[in-house]
Amino acid sequence: MESVLAAKPEPKRRNLEQTRARILAAAADVFTRSGYAQAGLREIAVEAQVAPSLVSRYFGSKAALFEEALVHVLRTNSVFTWQKIGFGEAMARLIPERSNTNITVMLVTALADPEAKEIARRVSREHMIQPLVDWLGPPHALERAMDMFSLMTGFVIQMDGLYPETIPEHSLRWLARSLQAIVDGED
Template sequence: MTMEDKREPKRRNPAKTQARILDAAFELFSSQGYARTGMREVAERADVATSLVVRYFGTKAALFEQALVRAIYERGFFVRSKPNFGERMAALVVGDEEARIPAMMVLAIADLESREIAQKITRDVVLKSLADWLGPPDAQNRALHMLTLMNGFTIQTRHLRTGDVPPESVRWLARSLQAIVDEENAPVN
């Protein structure tokens, strides 16, 4: 009997495999967009068969949606403390790793199918969670203002940038975001 014969069969762990697929999908969708990312490419990055990606997620649209929602919840942006939130969020938006969620959302705009998914996630997950986290007064509008600032800043600094992001621009974003957070303490007219 050889060593090959004595080797135990490799046990599958569906949860870990799905997580690996979602991580690969998120990495690709956030760096090159929906239209330029294929199921085969995701499978290769996750080191699984394409048929397994299809089995777990069905369609590219479902994979995109699940990868995006998982990334949002996994990073828990809106469970952080409110003091100094603007500074922390501005640093994340200009940082390499954490800006991938807004980048994925922005890149989704280019394709009708992914844009509809991004709109749904923005409405049902991001804005709702952000408004709940912000609290009154006027939580929905404040959430929209905050998201608009972050998305606009992401587009400018990630996709239209002509050089390094000036530190004064990062400080402006931090102050602007913090002012939105701090509105909960402002007197109501």
């Protein structure tokens, strides 16, 4: 009897954190590529190489998965630098790398769906705008943070759509000056 039991393979154990990270990465890719409305849990599961039921078990709903995927993208792809001196130049130089394009695309495509729009608003306020407000400080920190967020978002959308291979150098210089003026509190 012992030899029969010994021959039975051990059940494969799943690394919960690795599986969760794979699902979040797949969700970010699918939400970026397809937009919130068109993205499906099955498509995300296929990309993550897990069963669709596992996606639901980990995250519960598409909305909850979207929120966690957006926060995940913000944490893993943020290229924000906390140095105020030379901030504009540093940020403008990071734009061609397109390392945070997913953040912008996920936020913009979320606007088409009321549930995703509310999530995008909340996540951007909590994880992007408020930390920026705290960093900028007075005067008018909220207004400056919103200006910076709008400028960066608009620039990324425009350049990604119009200049997918090369962003004109003069545009990067303009962005650098504009961002630095916001950081410095200039009108």
